[in-house]
Amino acid sequence: MRARGSPVQIVIVHVVDDGRDLLSRGVAETLLGARESWTRRMFEQGAALRRAGGGPVHDLSLGNPSLEPPARWTRALHDLLDDPTPGMHRYMTNAGYADVREFIAGREQVRFGLPITGPLVTMTVGAAGGLNVVLRAMMNPGDELLVPVPYFSEYEHYCTNVGAVLVPAPSTASFALDVDAIVSRIGERTRIVLLNSPNNPSGAVYVGENLDRLADALRRLERDRERPIFIIEDSPYRDLTHDGSPVASMMSRYDHTIHLTSHSKDLGLAGERIGYIVLSPRAAGHELLTRAFAFCNRVLGFVNAPALMQRALPRVLGQPDGRVDVEVYARRCRRMADGLIALGFDVLPPKAGFFLFPGLPAALRDEQGGDVVLTERLLAERTIVVPGTAFGVPGHLRLSMAADDAAIDGALAAFERACR
Amino acid sequence: MRARGSPVQIVIVHVVDDGRDLLSRGVAETLLGARESWTRRMFEQGAALRRAGGGPVHDLSLGNPSLEPPARWTRALHDLLDDPTPGMHRYMTNAGYADVREFIAGREQVRFGLPITGPLVTMTVGAAGGLNVVLRAMMNPGDELLVPVPYFSEYEHYCTNVGAVLVPAPSTASFALDVDAIVSRIGERTRIVLLNSPNNPSGAVYVGENLDRLADALRRLERDRERPIFIIEDSPYRDLTHDGSPVASMMSRYDHTIHLTSHSKDLGLAGERIGYIVLSPRAAGHELLTRAFAFCNRVLGFVNAPALMQRALPRVLGQPDGRVDVEVYARRCRRMADGLIALGFDVLPPKAGFFLFPGLPAALRDEQGGDVVLTERLLAERTIVVPGTAFGVPGHLRLSMAADDAAIDGALAAFERACR
Numbered sequence: 001m002r003a004r005g006s007p008v009q010i011v012i013v014h015v016v017d018d019g020r021d022l023l024s025r026g027v028a029e030t031l032l033g034a035r036e037s038w039t040r041r042m043f044e045q046g047a048a049l050r051r052a053g054g055g056p057v058h059d060l061s062l063g064n065p066s067l068e069p070p071a072r073w074t075r076a077l078h079d080l081l082d083d084p085t086p087g088m089h090r091y092m093t094n095a096g097y098a099d100v101r102e103f104i105a106g107r108e109q110v111r112f113g114l115p116i117t118g119p120l121v122t123m124t125v126g127a128a129g130g131l132n133v134v135l136r137a138m139m140n141p142g143d144e145l146l147v148p149v150p151y152f153s154e155y156e157h158y159c160t161n162v163g164a165v166l167v168p169a170p171s172t173a174s175f176a177l178d179v180d181a182i183v184s185r186i187g188e189r190t191r192i193v194l195l196n197s198p199n200n201p202s203g204a205v206y207v208g209e210n211l212d213r214l215a216d217a218l219r220r221l222e223r224d225r226e227r228p229i230f231i232i233e234d235s236p237y238r239d240l241t242h243d244g245s246p247v248a249s250m251m252s253r254y255d256h257t258i259h260l261t262s263h264s265k266d267l268g269l270a271g272e273r274i275g276y277i278v279l280s281p282r283a284a285g286h287e288l289l290t291r292a293f294a295f296c297n298r299v300l301g302f303v304n305a306p307a308l309m310q311r312a313l314p315r316v317l318g319q320p321d322g323r324v325d326v327e328v329y330a331r332r333c334r335r336m337a338d339g340l341i342a343l344g345f346d347v348l349p350p351k352a353g354f355f356l357f358p359g360l361p362a363a364l365r366d367e368q369g370g371d372v373v374l375t376e377r378l379l380a381e382r383t384i385v386v387p388g389t390a391f392g393v394p395g396h397l398r399l400s401m402a403a404d405d406a407a408i409d410g411a412l413a414a415f416e417r418a419c420r
Numbered sequence: 421m422r423a424r425g426s427p428v429q430i431v432i433v434h435v436v437d438d439g440r441d442l443l444s445r446g447v448a449e450t451l452l453g454a455r456e457s458w459t460r461r462m463f464e465q466g467a468a469l470r471r472a473g474g475g476p477v478h479d480l481s482l483g484n485p486s487l488e489p490p491a492r493w494t495r496a497l498h499d500l501l502d503d504p505t506p507g508m509h510r511y512m513t514n515a516g517y518a519d520v521r522e523f524i525a526g527r528e529q530v531r532f533g534l535p536i537t538g539p540l541v542t543m544t545v546g547a548a549g550g551l552n553v554v555l556r557a558m559m560n561p562g563d564e565l566l567v568p569v570p571y572f573s574e575y576e577h578y579c580t581n582v583g584a585v586l587v588p589a590p591s592t593a594s595f596a597l598d599v600d601a602i603v604s605r606i607g608e609r610t611r612i613v614l615l616n617s618p619n620n621p622s623g624a625v626y627v628g629e630n631l632d633r634l635a636d637a638l639r640r641l642e643r644d645r646e647r648p649i650f651i652i653e654d655s656p657y658r659d660l661t662h663d664g665s666p667v668a669s670m671m672s673r674y675d676h677t678i679h680l681t682s683h684s685k686d687l688g689l690a691g692e693r694i695g696y697i698v699l700s701p702r703a704a705g706h707e708l709l710t711r712a713f714a715f716c717n718r719v720l721g722f723v724n725a726p727a728l729m730q731r732a733l734p735r736v737l738g739q740p741d742g743r744v745d746v747e748v749y750a751r752r753c754r755r756m757a758d759g760l761i762a763l764g765f766d767v768l769p770p771k772a773g774f775f776l777f778p779g780l781p782a783a784l785r786d787e788q789g790g791d792v793v794l795t796e797r798l799l800a801e802r803t804i805v806v807p808g809t810a811f812g813v814p815g816h817l818r819l820s821m822a823a824d825d826a827a828i829d830g831a832l833a834a835f836e837r838a839c840r
Contacts, residue, residue: 019705021647024560024582027712064511074501081494091484091690125545125693125722132721136581140444157719161556162444227441270511271727273545273693285439292447299577301552302545306726307691 026160037153038390042375046384058383058410060399063200063355067324067402069268076315080308089307095294096123096276096310103314108259108278112251115281122277122293123305126270127236127262129297130277131158134232134258135192136300137292139164144189148177150357150391152200152234165189168392174348175202175357177210183217192230193218197247198237201391201398202357203333203350205241208248215254228284231257236275237353239266239323242330247352255282258289263309265353267316268324274309329354332401332408339412343419354401357388361419365395374418381414446580457573458810462795466804478803478830480819483620483775487744487822489688496735500728509727515714516543516696516730523734528679528698532671535701542697542713543725546690547656547682549717550697552578554652554678556720557712559584559611566605567614568597570621570777570811572654575614585609588812594768595622595777597630603637612650613638617667618657621811621818622777623753623770625661628668635674648704651677656695657773659686659743662750667772675702678709683729685773687736688744694729749774752821752828759832763839774821777808781839785815794838801834 020028042061049057080088095101102118109116124130139145141163147155148171159166167190169182182193193214197206214231222228231250238247238261250257262275277293279286297304316322336356337347344361364370371387371394378385388396401408440448462481469477500508515521521538529536544550559565561583567575568591579586587610589602602613613634617626634651642648651670658667658681670677682695697713699706717724736742756776757767764781784790791807791814798805808816821828 019708022558022650022705022709023712024556024558027557027715031708031712031715062511064507066507066510068504068506069509074504077501078498081497084488084494086488087484087486089489089689089691090486091482091684128721128723130721136444137447138442138444154719158721161720230442264511269509271509271724273723273726285442288439288451289442292443292451295447295451299574300581300720301548301550301578302722303548303693304691306693306729308728309726 030157030160038386039153042379042384042386045379049379049382049384055382056406056410058403058407058414060401060403060407060411061384061386063400063402065265065268065270065324065354065402066404067268067328070316070321070323072319072321073267073269073312073316076312077308079315080311088311092304092307093294094298094304095119095290096121096305097307100310100313101276103317104276104278107318108251111246112249112259112278112280114251116278117281119290120279120281120286122279122290122297123310124260124262124275124277124297125273125302125305126264127234127260127275128154128158129273129300129302129305130260130262130275131155131232131234132161132300133293133296133302134260134277135159135162135164136296137289138230139191142189143191144187145192145194146182146185146190147194147196148182150175150199150201150388150393150396151194152196153390155194164191171204175199175204177206177214179210179213179217182214183221186221186229190229192232194232194234195250196234198235198241198350198352200237200353201355201386201388201396203348203353203355205247205351208253211248211250211253215250218254218256228256230283233257233259234261235259236262236265240326240329240354241352242326242333242350244326251278251280255280256284258283263313266323266326269309272306272309274305274313276305329401332403332405336399336401336408336412340415343415356399356401357391357393357396358399359396364419369394371395371397377418378411378414381418383411383414383418385411450577450580458806459573462799462804462806465799469799469802469804475802476826476830478823478827478834480821480823480827480831481804481806483820483822485685485688485690485744485774485822486824487688487748490736490741490743492739492741493687493689493732493736496732497728499735500731508731512724512727513714514718514724515539515710516541516725517727520730520733523737524696524698527738531666532669532679532698534671536698537701539710540699540701540706542699542710542717543730544680544682544695544697544717545693545722545725546684547654547680547695548574548578549693549720549722549725550680550682550695551575551652551654552581552720553713553716553722554680554697555579555582555584555612556716557709558650562609563611564607564609565612565614566602566610567616568602570595570619570808570813570816571614572616572620573810584611591624595619595624597626597634599630599633599637602634603641606641606649610649612652614652614654615670616654618655618661618770618772620657620773621775621806621808621816623768623773623775625667625771628673631668631670631673635670638674638676648676650703653677653679654681655679656682656685660746660749660774661772662746662753662770664746671698671700675700676704678703683733686743689729692726692729694725694733696725749821752823752825756819756821756828756832760835763835776819776821777811777813777816778819779816784839789814791815791817797838798831798834801838803831803834803838805831 346359
């Protein structure tokens, strides 16, 4: 695959299996088996390239927000530290500070047009923590979670944690919801439909019309079931739409909805681990569910969302400079999209976030494993991407525009050479 | 049980079971069943008392550190925010910042006299997060974790998370390790022996001589087993010994040891969720295990320990004012111990931390469920404690001295009335 005469030597070091029998079976299978994450594999190959030297590596593999937190957030932390409330760094109730939950509830009330109160909000260690809390609270081994493709590959691990089964559902060619396909995959064991909108990796935002149809279908199914199917809405990119328009939600459309978000992206705080769960006041059993979320937050070892990060939110969210400048990501997406379109890629301009998910040019599209082939060609050109295969959608690549402009320039040049 | 004429009306509100079938079985059983945590029950009763009004409530039920973080920690945060490194709030590798791990490794190397390097350190969301990571990495359903009584009751939930079985082992009357009792309970499914020293709730510190004997016994067993038994050492109170003496550890005594700690107590940061795992360089399979810890940190939804808290540690730990003043806790422990001894309680002065675990006076000791009876009498006196039954050791009470002096005064007066 590698261009002749290229000086790059890629050596993939396989870890010796010494110690496999010390690991739990699930972890051993994943770490040592074929299921090892593509994202991690690409990360390791990028690291090997960097160690080998020979110039810059153009790494578009990671969804690590490159914009720094807004200055208002930094000021909020200084202010909190300068004027401390006694006990503000101690344990609080496992669901989070009551006043912070009230503040979040007030904002979500306006966003969703629902009477959301503080007790319906659970502060979590990011959206990843929140999703694990919800799954642990609700899923028995063998229960099914339905998710439209393409999907964030970590969802598979989160299901494995509780013994649940991830069932993928097809989407349309433009990655819109295919409601009929989702409904046709609902069975007796289906407990939850998980929607990730704006979507990682496709950048698609699910439109209200399709959400209405899905809600109608779930309501019809409810009559014949012992308990309703729940919707989990995972929306960490909801405040990063490129044109600033609001993201349609199931919260106002379907009673049994659990909304999850984090401030990893809009405040650039991925490493600080702050997010939350909002449960619809109309959801079945919502009082018991919120108690279960707090309990699972505790016993899974999160205990509570980081205290200082909780306290900072009311001082930042909704303020004029209380968010990163999404136009930076939008501009990079447009630039990369234009370059790829010129090379024959099929690009749906992303509506939010910082991922592009282009379809391969015709010549490569018809090739078996074309996305993996192109990923390897790009690697030889010192450019790191993730093949669509990793997200259940071969024939695509995921490119993160949470990289700097130099990486994007370098990557575009590499694409030109690799696609020649 | 309540003193005649007392104006207190305690109404325990039972949550209606509406929604039980929405919960996973394990969570439903715990939240709605008899296993509900005593600590939580006492917390709720305390809250009910407070809502009812009628003067102060003396709450000795919670292990929430009452001392504020040292000023040096606050300065460290200001300094980090004033002089930010690009990307310092983003995701880093799941095991934590390499330089922070190196710094921790350097300190642990000196503490344990072992060649501990950065890769053997995994930064975690507190010790609770770390323990869940280790159990997930190593335990299969049905595997057994042995733990000497009394033990932190959350351990049961952590085992449940991975389908493991907690097997309690007796201790001596003074809560020292009973090595023979531990060894006699080791079976084919035993994977881990979990030691919590300094101990919550007893305040005992396991002595080196007993740890030597345990290490010898585990080494002898190793010959006949496919894989060694691992020791997990959970030591969040290790830097809070009342006389400043170091805590004996298995790290220098037994190869297959995993040490866990957090800064919840020594830095008063329980709500900020920062701790770490240190794996012995002599442990079997240590390279694969550290990889598994990073992987589990990721897929359990922690992703990484909070970034800013990681960064603060090298600026605080080991500095002259880099710790809370443990003498405050020690003084409160002595005061409460003296008062209880005068009332006929059997008190082993705690060696570390802020918990007292007195044995009941003779009259109550002989009564079936005497600890629960006294807990209820104290409740009628507006004083909240946790019965030893919650820790597998009836006939004792757990009293947290992480309360202010007024609560301790009030509680002592309540004890006098309740024990009359």
